[in-house]
Amino acid sequence: MATPTVDKFLGEIARLMQQKDGTQMQDFLHYEPPWPPLYEQMVAELRRSYPAHEQSSLERKCSSILPSHEGGDGGGSFTSFISFLDKYFAFIRDVDVSQLLETHDKLKALLGQASIALSASTGLVILPTVISLSRTLSKLAIGLDRRPDLVANLTSREATVGAEEAGERVTLAEGSANLIREAFKKCASERSGNASGLDTNGKPEGRRIGIYLMANVCLKLFFHCRKLRSAEQIFALIYQQSPPLSLYPAAQRTTFLYYLGRYHFANNHFYRAQLALQAAYDQCHRQAIKQRRLILIYLITSNIILGRFPKPHVYQRSEARDLQERFEPICRALADGDIASFRKLTDINDPSTSWFLRWRILLQITNRCEVILWRSLARRTFLLSGNRGDATNRKAPTLNIEDVFHLATFLEKRALGGIGVGKSVDVSTRQKPTAGNHTNSIFIFPPTAADTPPTQANDISAEDHQGYIDPDLLDCVDPPGPDLPTMQTVESMIASLVDQDLLHGFISHGQKRFAITGAKNASPLAVGFPNVWATLRGKMDEEVPGWVREGQRRVGGMVMHLSGARPVGV
Numbered sequence: 001m002a003t004p005t006v007d008k009f010l011g012e013i014a015r016l017m018q019q020k021d022g023t024q025m026q027d028f029l030h031y032e033p034p035w036p037p038l039y040e041q042m043v044a045e046l047r048r049s050y051p052a053h054e055q056s057s058l059e060r061k062c063s064s065i066l067p068s069h070e071g072g073d074g075g076g077s078f079t080s081f082i083s084f085l086d087k088y089f090a091f092i093r094d095v096d097v098s099q100l101l102e103t104h105d106k107l108k109a110l111l112g113q114a115s116i117a118l119s120a121s122t123g124l125v126i127l128p129t130v131i132s133l134s135r136t137l138s139k140l141a142i143g144l145d146r147r148p149d150l151v152a153n154l155t156s157r158e159a160t161v162g163a164e165e166a167g168e169r170v171t172l173a174e175g176s177a178n179l180i181r182e183a184f185k186k187c188a189s190e191r192s193g194n195a196s197g198l199d200t201n202g203k204p205e206g207r208r209i210g211i212y213l214m215a216n217v218c219l220k221l222f223f224h225c226r227k228l229r230s231a232e233q234i235f236a237l238i239y240q241q242s243p244p245l246s247l248y249p250a251a252q253r254t255t256f257l258y259y260l261g262r263y264h265f266a267n268n269h270f271y272r273a274q275l276a277l278q279a280a281y282d283q284c285h286r287q288a289i290k291q292r293r294l295i296l297i298y299l300i301t302s303n304i305i306l307g308r309f310p311k312p313h314v315y316q317r318s319e320a321r322d323l324q325e326r327f328e329p330i331c332r333a334l335a336d337g338d339i340a341s342f343r344k345l346t347d348i349n350d351p352s353t354s355w356f357l358r359w360r361i362l363l364q365i366t367n368r369c370e371v372i373l374w375r376s377l378a379r380r381t382f383l384l385s386g387n388r389g390d391a392t393n394r395k396a397p398t399l400n401i402e403d404v405f406h407l408a409t410f411l412e413k414r415a416l417g418g419i420g421v422g423k424s425v426d427v428s429t430r431q432k433p434t435a436g437n438h439t440n441s442i443f444i445f446p447p448t449a450a451d452t453p454p455t456q457a458n459d460i461s462a463e464d465h466q467g468y469i470d471p472d473l474l475d476c477v478d479p480p481g482p483d484l485p486t487m488q489t490v491e492s493m494i495a496s497l498v499d500q501d502l503l504h505g506f507i508s509h510g511q512k513r514f515a516i517t518g519a520k521n522a523s524p525l526a527v528g529f530p531n532v533w534a535t536l537r538g539k540m541d542e543e544v545p546g547w548v549r550e551g552q553r554r555v556g557g558m559v560m561h562l563s564g565a566r567p568v569g570v
Helices: 004-019 022-028 037-049 052-065 079-094 100-118 123-145 148-154 172-188 206-225 228-241 250-266 270-283 289-305 312-316 324-336 339-345 351-358 362-368 370-385 401-415 439-443 487-499 524-528 532-539
Strands: 398-400 505-508 513-516 552-555 558-561
Touching: 004 022, 004 037, 004 052, 004 079, 022 123, 037 079, 052 079, 079 100, 100 123, 100 148, 100 172, 123 148, 123 172, 123 206, 172 206, 172 228, 206 228, 206 250, 228 250, 250 270, 250 289, 270 289, 289 324, 289 362, 324 339, 324 370, 339 370, 339 401, 351 362, 362 370, 370 398, 370 401, 370 487, 370 524, 398 401, 401 487, 487 505, 513 524
Parallel strands: none
Antiparallel strands: 398 513, 505 513, 552 558
């Protein structure tokens, strides 16, 4: 049967291939319904003349119009592109968007063939189409991943990582990300042109123009799947082979720096995270409120952990709406050394912490801010009871570590709701902890009758009132109470702060005192308790692995920085 629309379409594709017009090629290759009228006619011709069992005839049809080898300079095979067109026609002929899983599989197969064509001489022409397909597949995979009812029957279909005996299943979204990553690798491993990857105008050339577009799609999926190790491979490959990030459009730079900051944040490299996130925030368009807010949440958290608290004007910005009520109480507790308030604000059982859990920043704040909390507590204790010293008599300002111990114990007890160490407590009269109590309170209170469903309350005997006890533990002695600070713990905390240069001085272990040195002609507070942000920043360098900047040179795949290089012989 005659297929005039298909023939005309193939003729236009052949013309675009000769002209190497990848942008218009992407516009021609519609793959998302609803179809334009001309494409509806082409789909009807395909279903009539080339049904599924006539797929080989359709491939011969493509080969008859598109040559298998490119003419002109350099040559190169069109075979992989012809196979891609064959799959494209099969996709628009058979796709049923109401069947999301089947659509995902067909789209994944289409992208796989396009990725193969990307490595051939047709790579630069088909690159815009590969990017478009990757974005669509990413959206579909994430949407399906959020619909467990649709993917529940995929368990038997899921691929495995490595050998089958490894047994680690790959989710639908992760499988899509792995496929897109292969296309990204082909962009990053481009070898045409000069070694720098730049053309005569100083712009990325060849498939390198798609490095960050493809990387951002991959990173979006990997972060959605929480596969940071896979994301690490993306950053490592870019760091070794990509041109400088500054040569790419602002949208690509901002997105990539956001994911790079998130990656370093998740790996507890908060200064690196702060550098990447600050650059992403500065380059993000002012009208992109949603994106700026997303960056700002992690940027503020990184800065707080580094001892750099937001100033009031930051909270006045549109993207910072309601962030002050989230972060300001934590900053105030850290600045005051208020252990009780900090424990309550970071208690996982407190309803107010659900927001921090949602953004996956609660554990970082809880654990990493402990250093700042104890440093502020020591400073607060010095203000209350410290000896300011006497420069005339050469007596250094000192802090009694026992005072820090008593204040820390008092605040921890208040966080625990007044429960002390070594005190016997009547279980029958004691109340259960509220949501605002210390996290450790869940280990202090045994279950009571109130914890038992009404249907089972009458079946519990008196000796079983405190819950089940393992027979192997019958002779064990119950702990006397919550784990409150000891003098040794507090002394170790002070020693740790001194070692981190957050306290300036030395400890007299015999006298249990911390002495501030160098305060003869300066304030003991300024000398003995240096600024946290300034101290930590002074120990860091500005290098962020994964961020390729101008002025870097590569030798054998390694990055060398020549910004501080001097002439030979100097």
